[in-house]
Amino acid sequence: DTGVSQDPRHKITKRGQNVTFRCDPISEHNRLYWYRQTLGQGPEFLTYFQNEAQLEKSRLLSDRFSAERPKGSFSTLEIQRTEQGDSAMYLCASSGLSGIEQYFGPGTRLTVT
Amino acid sequence: TQLLEQSPQFLSIQEGENLTVYCNSSSVFSSLQWYRQEPGEGPVLLVTVVTGGEVKKLKRLTFQFGDARKDSSLHITAAQPGDTGLYLCAATTSGTYKYIFGTGTRLKVLA
Numbered sequence: 001d002t003g004v005s006q007d008p009r010h011k012i013t014k015r016g017q018n019v020t021f022r023c024d025p026i027s028e029h030n031r032l033y034w035y036r037q038t039l040g041q042g043p044e045f046l047t048y049f050q051n052e053a054q055l056e057k058s059r060l061l062s063d064r065f066s067a068e069r070p071k072g073s074f075s076t077l078e079i080q081r082t083e084q085g086d087s088a089m090y091l092c093a094s095s096g097l098s099g100i101e102q103y104f105g106p107g108t109r110l111t112v113t
Numbered sequence: 114t115q116l117l118e119q120s121p122q123f124l125s126i127q128e129g130e131n132l133t134v135y136c137n138s139s140s141v142f143s144s145l146q147w148y149r150q151e152p153g154e155g156p157v158l159l160v161t162v163v164t165g166g167e168v169k170k171l172k173r174l175t176f177q178f179g180d181a182r183k184d185s186s187l188h189i190t191a192a193q194p195g196d197t198g199l200y201l202c203a204a205t206t207s208g209t210y211k212y213i214f215g216t217g218t219r220l221k222v223l224a
Contacts, residue, residue, distance in 0.1 A: 004155075006155075031210060033210075033211065033212075035212075035214075040217075041216070041217070042117075042201050042203075042214030042215055042216055042217050043156070043201075043203075043212070043214050044214070045211040045212060045213070048210060048211060056209065056210075056211060058211075091155050091156075093155075095210070099205070099210035100143075100144045100146075100161055100163070100205070101146065101158060101161050102146075102158070102203075102212060103158060104148075104155035104156045104157070104158075105155050106153075106154050106155045107153075107154065107155045109153070
């Protein structure tokens with residue numbers, strides 16, 4: 001299967017802990033996106049990379065959030081000092097250079113207790 | 114703030130019925146996508162439309178992009194229980210690659 005993969009699929013953490021999620025995009029795709037989806041809502045854009053460069057960040061991405069894509073392949077999203085409001089599904093997507101069609105991974109469900 | 118509003122929010126119908134879901138905005142979009150999402154999974158791409166007035170068919174699903182590229186509709190003919198899910202429209206504007214997602218339409222098709 002050469003689709004977008006995300007790890008872990010589920011994460012339960014206590015408030016104040018740090019968490020890191022990984023996304024592996026479709027291999028020939030050079031754009032990678034992170035979105036957050038809360039229950040009953042559509043996904044909201046967080047940030048995107050073209051190769052290793054982070055080109056756009058949403059205001060939703062507070063100082064506690066950081067994303068990297070060090071070699072232009074996989075990406076990580078870290079949340080420091082998690083809060084209950086961070087509980088959500090974190091979705092990763094990738095696209096080719098046209099950027100028109102984004103293909104999503106299965107998501108990482110984060111629960112902060 | 115660009116918003117994509119979908120209607121209806123919820124729809125429960127019997128197998129075999131037809132339905133239409135709408136996606137509306139006051140903004141002009143470069144492209145518009147429709148996705149279906151099942152609980153606990155990521156959205157799955159159904160179709161992309163880029164030209165005003167464009168109509169695309171995918172088996173029992175018909176997608177239309179408005180002439181002014183501000184709205185879209187998804188029509189399902191003879192709905193089946195396997196069509197159950199959350200339908201999301203997503204769009205991009207000129208100069209950016211990020212998606213703006215609609216509010217979603219949760220469809221339930223009863224056997």
